[in-house]
Amino acid sequence: MRRAAEAAFAGAKPRKHNSFKVKLGQETIIRALIQAKAMEI
């Protein structure tokens, strides 16, 4: 999941005030994947 999250943001171009979004976005992906896997079939 970490590799997927990092790959998703490989092309990110942060600016002066929004570089925090890269890490935040990666962690959000991981959280989404974990929650999706846990959903009942």
Added chain:
Amino acid sequence: MDIKRISDPAMHRIDVAAEGLRIGALASMAEAAENETIKRDYPVLSQSLWLAASQQLRIMATLGGNVLQRTRCNYFRDTSYRDCNKRNPGSGCAALDGFNRLHAVLGTSDACIATYPGDWAQGLIALDAKVNVLGRGGSRTIAFADLHKDWGNTPHIETTLQPGELITAFIVPAGAHTHRSLYLKIRDRESYEFALVKAMARARGGGGSSRPAIDGRPHAPCCRGSVRWCQTTQT
């Protein structure tokens, strides 16, 4: 222009069938969010709606209008800023060197770093939805992912709609993956706030792989160069 008085009932209706959903473009956000089938079988759609706007706005707003909403970039909205390639093509982008905390990190260009503010569109992307469009040349159906354009050097052109065309319906195909889908919206405030980051994920039933999509606030809903579809292995 308010087109909610168009009397075609199909444009106001949510139809549920074994092969999927047909959601009229004039159905309200609230109607779709509260639909029991959507909540149970297409949770990413319901969640993306519940996390958007406020209940007052969801009652009034149509789904077709929602997907066409424009950016909340303050340099676009405030016309006192001359440099905005959306409003004034070729003038530049004031956000590049301005206060850009809420601006995009993915899918940007030197012409524009504005974000796409919608949530419902992300759910449609996650479930490979299509959109029916009606215009002077007749009707056509396109992948929803093809509705919004990559802005590149022409951020003033935001969609592939032709002049005079209307969105009439959204088509969402059924599948095992729709049941295990979700939407995450990370923002400064718990409600009534635009996202800093959004993520959608769907997982197949009984094994297989999960498939995330993210919106690190690109200029358009996760599509083409702005999305990274990654396969991960369920354990």
